[in-house]
């Protein structure tokens with residue numbers, strides 16, 4: 612699936628990461644079948660799909676947790692294998708899992724440099740690490756009150772920020788974020804989405820796993836839909852509607868979201884017609900944004916045989 616594309620200046624770009632026909636099974640369960648995916652430098656690609664669609668399995672293959680059964684992974688144009696998490700990091704893929712893997716009792720500097728401490732002779736160079744920590748956090752426009760406080764005392768958004776900043780210490784080319792806003796409130800979510808934009812500005816390829824369509828539409832350039840372990844859509848976010856993404860996720864063109872959307876469109880156009888007649892304003896759609904709240908195939912049915 613790898614293909615060069617022309618950027619706005621006309622220069623061709625190659626994907627930094629490219630998957631071709633990647634499949635993975637667990638016993639009788641086909642978690643992924645023939646997955647194709649390209650990520651370009653400076654691009655945020657959201658992976659969406661219902662529960663069990665295969666998102667975590669895809670992340671784990673790229674993070675070196677599970678090897679794929681078949682298919683090819685290319686990184687910077689070279690075919691690679693990713694047998695271990697160390698191999699994934701060494702290639703330049705940084706994965707921030709939902710648990711963040713921070714040490715709560717250690718301060719921000721210690722967490723950022725954990726396992727990659729800077730030394731001055733035999734002792735740790737605390738001053739250098741502290742300066743680099745501030746510099747990195749400033750580049751990310753991160754709002755961290757002090758780099759010398761224990762991570763336990765930070766908010767959820769700040770913890771996510773520290774985990775993402777730590778992933779950058781190894782200077783990766785691709786960052787994978789697994790549901791980075793799942794446990795966050797509105798303001799903290801906005802902070803993390805700002806951070807994702809900073810990653811894109813640094814020229815990184817970002818793979819964002821998300822269940823939240825507002826996040827996807829706010830920050831992603833492209834959205835790739837997985838359904839029952841297969842590719843089921845690859846859209847430019849600017850060109851696709853919320854209802855089209857939901858249809859690709861659920862595999863149905865008729866579901867509660869699309870029905871509500873057309874009902875809203877119907878009442879909106881009726882209201883607009885009435886407003887036109889009376890000279891007053893229009894009506895906006897009020898569809899919910901987390902697609903998991905909508906109809907999904909029941910486990911064990913033909914629609915969802917894997918559950």
Ligand SMILES: Nc1ncnc2c1ncn2[C@@H]1O[C@H](COP(=O)(O)OP(=O)(O)OP(=O)(O)O)[C@@H](O)[C@H]1O
Pocket residue numbers: 637640641642660661662663664665666667668669917918
């Ligand atoms: N280690 C495993 N052993 C057996 N089956 C697995 C394993 N990991 C995943 N699966 C199965 O693979 C399929 C894809 O699961 P996966 O966790 O990748 O989906 P997901 O899209 O991340 O779902 P969710 O949104 O619920 O996290 C599911 O049917 C799941 O039960």
